Amino acid sequence: MEGKQCIGILTSGGDAPGMNAAIRAVTRTAIYNGFEVRGIMRGYKGLITDEIIPFQTENVSNIIQQGGTILKTARSEEFRTAEGRKTAYENILKHGITALVVIGGDGSLTGARIFATEYNFPIVGLPGTIDNDLFGTDTTIGYDTALNTIVQSVDKIRDTATSHERIFFIEVMGREAGFLALNGAIASGAEAAIIPEIATEVDQLGEFIQHGFRKSKNSSIVLVAESELTGGAMGLAERVKNEFPQYDVRVTILGHIQRGGSPTATDRILASRMGEAAIYALLEDQRNVMIGIQNDELVYIPFSKAIKNQKPIKHELLNTLKTLSI
Numbered sequence: 061m062e063g064k065q066c067i068g069i070l071t072s073g074g075d076a077p078g079m080n081a082a083i084r085a086v087t088r089t090a091i092y093n094g095f096e097v098r099g100i101m102r103g104y105k106g107l108i109t110d111e112i113i114p115f116q117t118e119n120v121s122n123i124i125q126q127g128g129t130i131l132k133t134a135r136s137e138e139f140r141t142a143e144g145r146k147t148a149y150e151n152i153l154k155h156g157i158t159a160l161v162v163i164g165g166d167g168s169l170t171g172a173r174i175f176a177t178e179y180n181f182p183i184v185g186l187p188g189t190i191d192n193d194l195f196g197t198d199t200t201i202g203y204d205t206a207l208n209t210i211v212q213s214v215d216k217i218r219d220t221a222t223s224h225e226r227i228f229f230i231e232v233m234g235r236e237a238g239f240l241a242l243n244g245a246i247a248s249g250a251e252a253a254i255i256p257e258i259a260t261e262v263d264q265l266g267e268f269i270q271h272g273f274r275k276s277k278n279s280s281i282v283l284v285a286e287s288e289l290t291g292g293a294m295g296l297a298e299r300v301k302n303e304f305p306q307y308d309v310r311v312t313i314l315g316h317i318q319r320g321g322s323p324t325a326t327d328r329i330l331a332s333r334m335g336e337a338a339i340y341a342l343l344e345d346q347r348n349v350m351i352g353i354q355n356d357e358l359v360y361i362p363f364s365k366a367i368k369n370q371k372p373i374k375h376e377l378l379n380t381l382k383t384l385s386i
């Protein structure tokens with residue numbers, strides 16, 4: 061990159077704890093390197109509606125500990141159209157923005173890829189999503205906090221499950237990915253996880269329930285990933301109620317509680333490292349890449365790879381869960 065640079069930052073898609081830490085890191089690293097910064101409000105929507113404001117170091121003071129995103133976020137339908145992207149590009153030129161840092165999940169990075177290709181514009185992405193479903197990175201900003209929220213919630217529900225001798229189906233987020241459900245189940249000592257990646261688990265549920273209850277257990281907790289493939293917690297609970305009317309079944313859908321709250325130290329550090337790396341990536345003339353982390357090393361993953369490939373779950377974790385829930 062040569063000459064005076066002006067970095068636009070936006071957050072897009074579902075908010076994730078740690079996004080603010082990332083905004084702070086991008087802003088401060090850019091200013092440290094003599095760049096100007098513009099905060100773009102409401103994701104791609106704000107690019108189109110021209111909600112773009114100058115950012116100084118003070119704009120990102122006192123936010124590292126806050127959940128959500130100070131830049132707000134949105135899912136923009138207009139940015140999916142060529143006309144919407146044209147208006148966005150005109151606003152970028154108007155504000156003298158020379159590169160973009162986009163913080164978001166799958167959909168947000170897909171938008172970034174299309175725009176970057178269409179206008180030959182430098183964009184670096186940061187994986188900001190609780191779902192942990194981006195290929196090429198061991199983890200994403202917000203995932204650790206959401207996992208901890210799930211574990212704290214399940215710990216509480218367990219008190220009721222044990223006292224009333226009930227089976228609880230607890231639905232967690234993940235948008236068709238089982239990372240939160242599987243690792244949440246291991247961390248909370250749940251009996252099983254029903255995830256979209258292993259659809260057969262649904263059929264084994266009956267066997268599992270008979271099995272679990274035949275042993276010493278008088279209560280069970282099953283984490284279910286939201287997905288049509290799993291049928292969700294409601295669907296599964298209905299099946300079990302019909303097939304095993306002798307059991308007392310309850311459902312809890314954790315919902316957006318999983319997206320909120322102060323980020324964990326792990327997410328703050330991840331976001332800070334990735335935010336800093338985004339600016340150094342641009343300085344190295346990297347474009348159309350997502351910053352990922354592999355074995356604690358920061359890496360560049362081309363958007364095409366991060367978006368197109370499905371991130372695999374670790375199948376051995378299912379065995380771990382099975383073994384430990386006897």
Ligand code: F6P
Binds near residue numbers: 165234
């Ligand atoms: O991508 C993050 C996520 O929380 C998914 O896990 C979930 O499916 C989706 O967003 C919910 O989106 P919304 O907040 O728009 O309902």
